[in-house]
Amino acid sequence: MGKVLEVIRVSKRFLGLQALKEVSLHLEEGEILAVIGPNGAGKSTLLNLLSGLLRPDSGRILFQGQDITHLPPEARTHLGLGRAFQIVQPLPELTVRENLLVGARFGKPQVRQKEAEAWVEEVLRLTGLERRAEALAGELTLLEDKRLELARALATRPRVLLLDEVMAGLRPKEAEEAVALVRRIRDAGVSILFIEHLMPVVRALADRVVVLDYGEVIAEGTYEKVAQDQRVREAYLGRGA
Ligand SMILES: Nc1ncnc2c1ncn2[C@@H]1O[C@H](COP(=O)(O)OP(=O)(O)O)[C@@H](O)[C@H]1O
Ligand SMILES: [Mg+2]
Structure with missing residues (x-):
């Protein structure tokens, strides 16, 4: 290592x-x-x-x-080198999926649209946001917000x-879920x-x-x-x- x-x-x-x-x-x-x-x-x-x-x-x-x-x-x-913030800063008028696409395009501008879209689907799965892909970012719960913030950072394909x-701000139970998510992200090679x-x-x-x-x-x-x-x-x- x-x-x-x-x-x-x-x-x-x-x-x-x-x-x-x-x-x-x-x-x-x-x-x-x-x-x-x-x-x-x-x-x-x-x-x-x-x-x-x-x-x-x-x-x-x-x-x-x-x-x-x-x-x-x-x-x-x-x-x-990716970064997620304590204060979540998604674009509230865009859907979760659109937010991630913005992140993907910003993170790797040379990547083709199709590839960016495929990567976004992977990030949605990894972060458990699949079922909320069409929701507006402005309408998420706090826990979903945190997931989106992590997902947005992941969309840039960080090492x-x-x-x-x-x-x-998360409750203990929610923090446990977030801990599991961070582990999954590491296990995915980050x-x-x-x-x-x-x-x-x-x-x-x-x-x-x-x-x-x-x-x-x-x-x-x-x-x-x-x-x-x-x-x-x-x-x-x-x-x-
Ligand atoms: N932009 C800034 N201007 C002046 N002082 C700052 C600025 N940012 C941080 N500090 C000071 O630097 C020290 C370290 O701050 P910070 O890195 O925010 O600590 P932590 O995140 O561990 O609480 C603190 O004393 C803080 O007041
Ligand atoms: Mg601080």
Whole structure:
């Protein structure tokens, strides 16, 4: 197994605030990696640097060995780096299927319409949205919304998927379903880096966990290992997050 994504000594400062400080981490091929940490730890900043919404002040980001540090978001999507957002942002006037087609065309503009359509049907099956394909995106339940957000990211045919608290707001039972879906996505050959607040979800999903605190990696390992780590415990207790 190789590294599909590599963050090498990345730093990011906002005015006086060091949001990330020399952060290094990587994602293995086929892995599900959780990035956790108290509020303000730098998780969203990291994801924004990975997806290209932000540029680091220093350090490098490699995707499948290629330096993508200065590539814009669309170019990263085209290479196979997909992202799903906490705030779902489908086009409400379009059907579920149409939303996915937009994602498929955007993600891989060189792909033919027929191929994009076939891929969309596969994504509908994988995400359990087949029966809702003709529904308007604006009329979905919260759980369906989350499925659509994952499906939209999948429609771009990513090799790596970045997930930003996609389980937020789900009931425990729904979160369980979403966990099963994320597993299916990984089993379909997509490596996953996710940010999540819900510890049961982290525990259920993550092969490995990286813990950020004040912009620095303070622990890394299995869920069981980091959950027992003294620095991690203090970081969470200290701010009650
Ligand atoms: N655009 C921004 N401008 C100024 N400060 C920011 C900006 N984005 C994030 N920050 C600050 O950077 C730190 C890390 O934020 P963030 O990455 O959102 O943390 P997390 O997602 O772990 O809660 C916080 O102190 C936050 O206030
Ligand atoms: Mg955040």
